[in-house]
Amino acid sequence: MSNDIRTLDAATLAHLQSWVGKIETLSDDITAAPVRALSATLDRDDALPVPGTALAPLWHWLYFLPLHRQSEIGPDGHAKRGGFLPPVPLPRRMWAGGRLQWRPENPLVVGDAVKRISRIESVTHKAGRTGDLLFVLVKHEVHNAQGLALTEEHDIVYRAIEQAPTLGTGVSSPPPEGALASRGGPVPPPVAAGQGAAWQREVTPDAVLLFRYSALTFNGHRIHYDRPYVTEVEGYPGLIVHGPLIATLLVDLVRRHAPGASIQSFNFKALRPTFDLHPFRLNGQPSADGKGVKLWAQDHEGWLTMQGSAEFS
Template identity: 60%
Template structure:
C-alpha cells in the first residue's frame, strides 16, 4: 500500500492497520566502540576511549540496530516508506512520543558483544482529539546479549494529521518542579549538533536538518531537536552529577517540540531517599518540553 498523506482513517483503514498488532522481527548487531566515541564527542564529554568490555551508557543503545532502507525506499519525510514492519499509517507527521525502559543491572550491554533485538508491535490505536486525528503505535524491543536479557523498552510512536495553517498551538505547560531543580544545564541546539546526532542514528527525518521542509511541510518554526537526543541529555545530566548512580528504569514523555531557534535547558531533582530522580527539559520561555522519571540504585 502506498502512502496517502492526507487520508482520513476510517473504520476499514483502522481495522487494516490493527492487523500489524503482534507482528515481530529480530535483528542482530555488534556493540562497536566507534559510535560511543562519536556520541561522547557530540555530547562534549571527556570520557576515556571505549574498548571491548566498556559498559554502554544508558540510552546509547539507540546508536545500534539502525534502519538501513535503500535510498529508493525513503519516503517524502526522510523516513523509510511505510508498510514494512511498521504499519502504513496515512497520517503524514510522525513523532517518537516517549518510551519506558527497564535494564537488567546484573547484565549490562558491553562493547564487543553481539546483541539481538526482538521487536513486537504491541498495539495500534486511533484517536481523534482537538488537534485532529492521531494514531498511536506501541512497539516493544527486547535486547539480549550472550548472558541473556539485558534491556526491555516500550516505545510510543504517534502519527498526526498535517499541520493546518493558522491552527492554534497546544497550550504550553510549566514544569511541575519549576524552580526546584538541584541540577541544571543549558544547551545550544545548533544545526551541527542536530546533524551529528542524525548521522549517528542514521535518522533521515527532514525536520531535524531541512529547515524549509520543517517549516513549510510540518508547520514548525525551526529545526526540531530529536526526542531521543533530549532524553539522552536528561540522563547525561544525571551521569554528570551522579556518576555512581545505576539506572534501573527510565520513562520519558515528549510534551512540546524543542527547536533550534533558542537555547534550551535540562534539569534534575532527586527524591529525599535518592532513588528516584525527576528530570525535565524547558525551552527558552520556561515551558515544559520533555518529562522523565528515573528509578535507580547505587553501587556500594
C-alpha cells in the same frame, strides 16, 4: 500519501490493527566507534571505550539502525510506510515517549553481539479535534550472550495534519493532541516547567549538534537538519531537536551529577517540541531517599517540553 488525510475508515483501521503481534528480529554488534562519536557529540571527556566498557543508558539507540535502501526513502527523509510498522496513512509520525528497564546484572558492553526482538503490542485509535490519531506501542527486548539485558516500550503516535502546517510536530519530539495548533488557530496554554532544580544544564541545540546526532542514529528525517525543508515545506520555525537526543541529555545530566549511580529504569514523555532557535535547559531533582531523580527539559520561555524519571538500582 496525501497530506489532507484526516480520518481512518473501519476497513483501514482493521487492516492496521492486524499488525498487532508482528515480530521483527535484528542483530548487531556493540562497536566502539559510535560510543566515541556520541561521547564527543555530547561534549563528554570519557575514557576511550575498549571491549568490556559498559554502554551508557540509552546509548543502545546507536545500534539496530534503520538501514533502508535509498530507493525506499520518502520525500521527508523517512522510509516509506509499511514493513514492520503498520502503513498508517496519517501524515505525522511522532516519537511520543518510552519506558526502559535495564538488568544491572547483565549490562550491554562494547564487544557484545546483540539481538533485538521487537513486537507490535497494540494499535489504538482515537478521534481528535483536528483528525484521527493512531497510537502504536512497540516493545523491544535486547539480548546479549548472557540473555536479556534491556526491555524498552516505545510509544509512536500518528496524527492528521491541519490545513496549515503545525508549528512544531515531528517524529522525534511531538506534543500531545492539541498541544500546538495550526497557524492562526488557537494554541492551548503550555505547562510551566518547575524551577529551582538541584541539577541544571543549558544546551545550545545548534545545527551541527542536530546533524551529528542524525548521522549517528542514521536518522534521515529532514526536519532535524534541512532548514529550507523544515521551514518552507513543513512550516516550522526552525530545526526540531530530536526527542531521543533530549532524553539522552537528561540521562547524561544524571551521569554528570551522580556518576556512581546505576540507572535501572527510565521513563520519559515528550510534551512540546524544541527548536534550534534558542538554548534549552535540562533539569534534575534527586528524590529525598536518593533512589531516583525527577527529570525535565524546558524551552527558553520556561515551558515544559519533556518530563521523565530515573530509578537507581
